[in-house]
Each structure stands twice: as C-alpha cells, then as structure tokens.
Amino acid sequence: MAEPKRKLMQGNIACVQGAIYAGMRFFAGYPITPSTEIAEGSARELPRIGGRFIQMEDEIASIAAVIAASVTGKKSMTATSGPGFSLMLENIGYAYITETPCVIVNVQRGGPSTGLPTKVSQSDTMQARWGTHGDYTAIAVAPSSVGDTITETIRAFNLAERFRTPVTILLDEVIGHMREMVTLPEPGQIPIFNRVKPTVPPDKFEPFAMTANLVSPMPAYGEGYRYNVTGLTHDTMGFSTNRADEIWPKLDKLKNKIEHYTDEITKLRVEMMDDAEIAYISYGTVARTSLQAASIARKAGVKVGSIQLYTIWPFPDKQLLELCARCKKVIVGELNMGQIVHEVKRVLPRDIEVHTAQRYDGEILTPLQLLKKLEEVM
Amino acid sequence: MAATTEKQRSDAILTYLRPRKKFPSVWCAGCGNGIVMSALVRAIDNLKLDKNEVIMVSGIGCTSRMPVYLDFNSLHTTHGRALAFATGAKFAQPKMKVIVVTGDGDSLAIGGNHFIHACRRNIDITCILINNHIYGMTGGQGSPTTPAGSFSTTTPFGNSEKAFDPCALAQAAGATFVARHTVHHAPQLEKIIMQAIEHRGFSLVEAISNCHTYYGRLNKSGDAVAMIKSFKERAVPVTKAKDMPAEELVGKFVVGNLYENNVKTEFCDEYQKMVDMLAARK
Ligand SMILES: Cc1ncc(C[n+]2csc(CCOP(=O)(O)OP(=O)(O)O)c2C)c(N)n1
Ligand code: SF4
Numbered sequence: 001m002a003e004p005k006r007k008l009m010q011g012n013i014a015c016v017q018g019a020i021y022a023g024m025r026f027f028a029g030y031p032i033t034p035s036t037e038i039a040e041g042s043a044r045e046l047p048r049i050g051g052r053f054i055q056m057e058d059e060i061a062s063i064a065a066v067i068a069a070s071v072t073g074k075k076s077m078t079a080t081s082g083p084g085f086s087l088m089l090e091n092i093g094y095a096y097i098t099e100t101p102c103v104i105v106n107v108q109r110g111g112p113s114t115g116l117p118t119k120v121s122q123s124d125t126m127q128a129r130w131g132t133h134g135d136y137t138a139i140a141v142a143p144s145s146v147g148d149t150i151t152e153t154i155r156a157f158n159l160a161e162r163f164r165t166p167v168t169i170l171l172d173e174v175i176g177h178m179r180e181m182v183t184l185p186e187p188g189q190i191p192i193f194n195r196v197k198p199t200v201p202p203d204k205f206e207p208f209a210m211t212a213n214l215v216s217p218m219p220a221y222g223e224g225y226r227y228n229v230t231g232l233t234h235d236t237m238g239f240s241t242n243r244a245d246e247i248w249p250k251l252d253k254l255k256n257k258i259e260h261y262t263d264e265i266t267k268l269r270v271e272m273m274d275d276a277e278i279a280y281i282s283y284g285t286v287a288r289t290s291l292q293a294a295s296i297a298r299k300a301g302v303k304v305g306s307i308q309l310y311t312i313w314p315f316p317d318k319q320l321l322e323l324c325a326r327c328k329k330v331i332v333g334e335l336n337m338g339q340i341v342h343e344v345k346r347v348l349p350r351d352i353e354v355h356t357a358q359r360y361d362g363e364i365l366t367p368l369q370l371l372k373k374l375e376e377v378m
Numbered sequence: 379m380a381a382t383t384e385k386q387r388s389d390a391i392l393t394y395l396r397p398r399k400k401f402p403s404v405w406c407a408g409c410g411n412g413i414v415m416s417a418l419v420r421a422i423d424n425l426k427l428d429k430n431e432v433i434m435v436s437g438i439g440c441t442s443r444m445p446v447y448l449d450f451n452s453l454h455t456t457h458g459r460a461l462a463f464a465t466g467a468k469f470a471q472p473k474m475k476v477i478v479v480t481g482d483g484d485s486l487a488i489g490g491n492h493f494i495h496a497c498r499r500n501i502d503i504t505c506i507l508i509n510n511h512i513y514g515m516t517g518g519q520g521s522p523t524t525p526a527g528s529f530s531t532t533t534p535f536g537n538s539e540k541a542f543d544p545c546a547l548a549q550a551a552g553a554t555f556v557a558r559h560t561v562h563h564a565p566q567l568e569k570i571i572m573q574a575i576e577h578r579g580f581s582l583v584e585a586i587s588n589c590h591t592y593y594g595r596l597n598k599s600g601d602a603v604a605m606i607k608s609f610k611e612r613a614v615p616v617t618k619a620k621d622m623p624a625e626e627l628v629g630k631f632v633v634g635n636l637y638e639n640n641v642k643t644e645f646c647d648e649y650q651k652m653v654d655m656l657a658a659r660k
Pocket of ligand 2: 406
C-alpha cells in the first residue's frame with residue numbers, strides 16, 4: 001500500500017493544497033504579508049493543472065477577477081490581509097448580492113491601517129461579518145492548525161458552492177506561517193460539492209429563482225443561459241428593481257438561504273464539556289492554547305472545558321446555548337479588544353458570567369495567561 | 379440571393395435586445411449611448427458572433443447600463459471595476475469574446491488603474507469607452523476628460539484641471555488597437571468596433587458622445603442634435619490631422635484608426651503557452 005502523504009507544510013501552503021483539492025482553478029491576488037505564500041503557491045501550482053493564476057494591480061481588482069471567473073464557472077479564490085481585505089469589501093458585497101460563490105482568505109495581522117504586518121491578530125472577525133455595506137448574512141470559518149487549514153479550506157469551497165455565496169477563511173499570522181506535519185487527503189476522501197446547474201431550457205431559466213432551499217441553480221457564462229448579473233438589487237430575472245415586493249424577498253433570500261441552514265454550516269470542536277462548569281470559548285490560534293490550558297486545569301481537578309468555533313459566521317447561537325447550559329462561567333479568548341465576546345453575551349443567559357482574555361499587542365494568548373484568567377474568575 | 383433589406387436588417391438587430399427587459403431605457407432621449415449601442419450591435423451582427431460566447435461587462439454610470447439591455451452574458455459590476463472583472467472573465471474563459479462598455483469617469487477616474495493595467499497586459503478585451511466629458515448618472519460632475527475651463531456641477535467656475543486623452547493613454551500603456559470616432563459618425567463607429575473586436579489583444583474604441591442633459595446644458599452646447607452636429611465639425615480624420623499644427627487641433631477630435639500593433643503577444647495566449655510547456659514537461 002502506498003505511504004500516506006505525510007508532509008511538513010506551512011499553513012498558507014496548506015490553504016493552497018486544500019483549495020486545489022476542492023477544485024480551485026482560478027486565483028487572483030495581490031501580495032501582502034502574511035498571506036503572500038498563498039498567492040505564490042497558487043502561482044506555482046495552478047498552471048501545472050491547467051488552472052489560472054493572475055497577480056492583479058490591487059486587491060479591488062483581485063476580488064473582481066475572482067468573482068468574474070466564478071461567474072464563468074471556475075472555482076475561484078483570493079487571499080489577503082487586513083489592508084487588502086478592507087479594499088475588497090465593496091466587491092465582496094457585489095458577490096453577496098449576485099450570489100457568486102468564491103473564497104476569500106484573510107490571514108489576519110494587527111491593525112488598524114498598515115498596523116502590524118508580521119504580527120498575529122484576530123481583529124477582523126467582525127469585519128468578516130459586517131464589512132461591506134448593506135444587509136446580508138456572511139459565512140466565515142477559522143482553522144487553528146495547518147491540518148485544519150486544509151480541511152477548512154475545502155469546507156469553505158463546499159459552503160460557497162452549496163450556498164452560492166462568498167465564504168471568508170479567517171486565518172491568522174500564526175497559523176498562516178506555522179509549519180506542521182500534515183497528511184494530504186486522498187482523492188475522493190473528502191466529498192466535494194459543486195454548484196447546482198439549471199436543468200431547464202434557457203427560455204425557462206430564472207437566474208435568481210426562489211427555490212425550495214433558496215439557492216438558485218447557477219449556469220456558467222457560455223453554457224447558453226444568457227442572463228444578467230448586476231449589483232443593483234434585482235428581481236428573480238436578474239434585472240434591477242425598485243419594487244418593495246421584489247426587494248424584500250431578494251434580501252430575505254440572502255439571509256435565509258444561510259441562516260436557515262446554520263446547523264449544517266456550524267462546526268465546533270467540543271472538549272471536556274460534559275461536566276464543565278467553566279468553558280473556554282475561542283477560535284483560530286487561541287483555540288490551541290485554550291485547549292491546552294483546559295487540559296492542564298483538568299489535571300488539577302478544575303471542571304473546565306473548551307469550545308472551539310470553526311464556524312464563526314453564522315454564529316452558532318443554538319449550539320453554544322446548549323453546550324453552556326450547565327456552565328456558570330465562560331472565558332472568551334481573542335486576539336483583539338473584544339469582538340466575538342459580544343455574540344457570546346448576546347446568546348448566553350444573564351446568569352452565566354462572561355469573562356474575557358484578550359490580547360492585541362501582536363502576541364498570542366499563552367496557556368499560562370489563559371490559566372491565570374481561569375484562576376482569576378474561579 | 380436577394381440583398382438584405384433595411385427592414386430585415388433592423389429586425390435582425392432587434393433580436394439582440396433583451397426580450398424580457400422592459401424598454402424604454404434609463405437614457406435621456408437623444409443620448410449618444412443609444413447610437414453607440416446600435417453601432418456595437420451592428421458590428422457584432424456583421425461578425426456573426428455567437429451570442430452565447432459574448433460577455434459584456436460594464437461598471438456604473440449611464441453608459442454602463444448598456445449591457446443590461448442586450449441579450450448577451452451581461453455583467454454589470456461596480457463603479458470603475460469593469461476591466462478588472464473583464465480580465466477575470468477573459469482569463470478564466472479565453473474562448474469567450476469579452477467586451478467592456480464604460481464611461482469616462484468609470485474607466486479613467488475610479489477605474490484608471492485597471493484601465494492602464496488591462497492595456498499593459500494586452501489582454502484580448504475590447505473596451506468601448508463612451509466619452510461624454512462628464513459624469514452623467516450622478517448629475518453632471520467633472521470627469522478626467524472634462525476639458526480645462528469647462529463647466530460642470532463640481533467645476534462651477536470652469537475646470538482648473540486638465541483632461542486625459544484616453545487614446546494616448548491606452549497606447550502608452552500598451553494597448554494594441556486604438557481608435558476614436560464620434561456618435562455623429564455611426565457607420566465609422568460600427569466599422570472600428572468591428573475591427574476592435576476582431577483584433578487579438580487589448581483594443582480601445584473611444585466614442586465621443588453627447589450628454590446634452592448635463593454637459594450640454596452647463597456649457598451652453600445646445601441640445602442633442604446641436605451637440606452631435608458639432609462633433610461633425612470638430613472631427614478631424616487622423617490622416618489629415620498628421621499634417622496639422624497642434625494649435626489647430628485644439629478643441630478638435632482626431633478620429634479614425636489611431637494605432638495598431640499586431641506583433642505584441644496577447645496575455646491569455648502567453649499564459650496558455652506556459653501551461654502547455656508545463657504539461658509537456660510531465
Ligand atoms: C464607489 C462608487 N463611487 C461613486 C459612485 C457614484 N457614481 C455612479 S455613476 C458615477 C459617474 C459616472 O460617470 P461616467 O463613468 O462618466 O458615466 P456616464 O454616467 O457619464 O455614462 C458615479 C460617480 C458609485 N456608484 N460607486
Ligand atoms: S444624463 Fe447624460 S449620459 Fe446620462 S442618459 Fe442623460 S444624456 Fe445620456
């Protein structure tokens with residue numbers, strides 16, 4: 001039997017590998033630390049498999065090219081960091097309203113502005129949800145290891161295709177630049193979802209039809225379904241509308257096609273929660289150290305567990321509520337001034353104390369710091 | 379075979395309009411956009427392009443509404459970004475004909491960077507830039523092609539800035555087909571659009587057009603008819619302009635085929651060569 005493909009790999013390169021496994025055939029990007037290796041890896045890998053890589057003139061152009069490539073039928077991705085993510089936002093909104101599947105990787109660094117190019121941060125968590133203007137619902141996932149980065153990137157593509165929507169992968173500088181041993185999935189090992197194509201003839205085709213699951217079948221340009229794609233709020237035929245009875249359903253569709261399926265999208269890692277009285281709630285880099293802190297505290301007899309959010313958006317309200325039902329206290333660890341903690345506070349009943357462990361100096365929250373916090377709140 | 383009658387011809391042209399899209403358009407009566415749209419459709423009809431293989435991309439503006447009315451794969455994008463979207467579409471599906479329709483503000487102000495880089499790559503896109511020297515959609519503000527001294531709602535005392543020459547800009551940036559005409563010259567416009575589409579590489583057609591509603595009113599240039607007539611007087615064929623002193627060309631539009639280069643390689647072709655080379659190595 002062939003040896004499993006164990007490899008020492010960087011997080012950013014794992015992202016490229018996951019994307020290609022998921023079917024990425026188009027990448028457009030603009031170099032920015034700490035995401036650049038994703039562009040470089042794509043530049044090396046894509047032409048070898050008949051894919052396309054292009055370095056655009058800026059991030060606005062990159063996401064534009066990615067969206068257009070997706071409309072022509074290619075699974076597409078871009079990767080950036082804070083300043084570039086900010087530049088992409090207008091066009092990310094275009095992807096939301098046009099319901100165009102694509103994947104945007106944000107390898108987070110400290111901000112605002114140029115901030116801390118080489119230092120870790122999780123301060124774009126809210127931006128991934130609310131960044132572009134207008135009403136919509138976002139999907140964002142956050143890996144916490146190199147291995148996770150492969151599987152979460154595959155999941156991000158599957159979600160984008162399944163829900164016809166942009167999906168953001170919130171990596172951070174630590175995961176992006178860390179090297180770990182990983183095993184690449186064998187072909188066929190992880191299921192791949194491809195967008196649903198229309199089966200009706202072109203003259204019966206309604207590009208933004210209200211289907212049972214609210215996701216409309218999407219042909220590629222060139223397949224004979226000549227339809228209109230616009231960033232103007234549109235009717236089910238894709239033409240702009242000012243009619244209230246067409247605007248409401250369109251915006252509800254953007255929201256409900258995702259929020260009605262939160263259970264399907266939610267992915268958590270739950271450890272030592274069965275009898276836990278205190279829970280660490282975290283994501284990305286902090287999830288690693290939280291789990292470590294919880295294991296250490298368990299050995300000392302503290303009833304503490306760890307909940308890791310792989311899916312950050314839509315926020316897993318129901319799951320968190322159930323998991324924390326028996327907790328007295330939670331500690332939300334984040335590398336920012338407090339973002340996801342507001343969601344946790346919104347979801348949990350008032351009698352559960354919500355504490356925070358925060359850091360925004362470009363360094364990670366260590367297990368020791370998280371243990372100290374635990375001691376404080378106990 | 380009997381020659382096509384004018385009636386048959388216009389019936390054929392009508393098939394390019396979106397059957398289910400309600401007309402009238404958003405354009406003011408007499409807007410030059412309609413003339414350019416007609417020239418474009420005729421050019422495409424002459425070339426017998428398969429509608430399914432045409433992607434028409436635009437940004438935001440009056441001009442940029444054009445693809446919405448036409449029965450192709452239409453991508454009406456964000457302000458200024460048409461060429462960036464078009465680059466993605468063309469590069470992802472090189473067999474498609476990608477045509478961009480854009481305004482002077484869309485392509486040269488907010489989209490200026492994408493414009494020069496699309497030219498530089500020499501990617502096989504035809505860009506039809508309708509230059510009405512003003513921002514129409516937002517109500518008559520100054521644009522990068524508003525002539526020095528001209529009036530707009532943001533240059534109420536005359537424009538202190540200088541205007542771009544889009545054709546010179548495109549040529550300098552690396553475009554390999556550059557032509558200009560005016561909406562007074564519909565047949566000529568049709569011909570250069572045909573040539574631009576047939577050209578392999580980045581082609582720019584600048585169509586000088588009238589926004590009588592704003593530019594005309596603010597600059598006392600008259601109504602649509604008066605403005606279009608003035609284009610006839612101000613158009614100087616490039617062959618003639620060559621021998622004219624610069625000061626005589628002030629306020630004129632040099633029209634015709636301004637530049638063509640069939641030697642420079644096209645971007646998607648070059649990339650494909652690399653893909654083929656890597657495949658052969660395996
Ligand atoms: C990011 C952004 N900024 C500003 C606008 C507002 N806007 C819409 S159209 C337009 C100018 C259009 O002018 P031009 O490209 O010359 O086209 P025309 O309307 O004259 O055909 C502006 C500024 C916008 N839609 N998006
Ligand atoms: S405002 Fe100007 S550019 Fe816009 S449709 Fe009217 S005439 Fe044409």
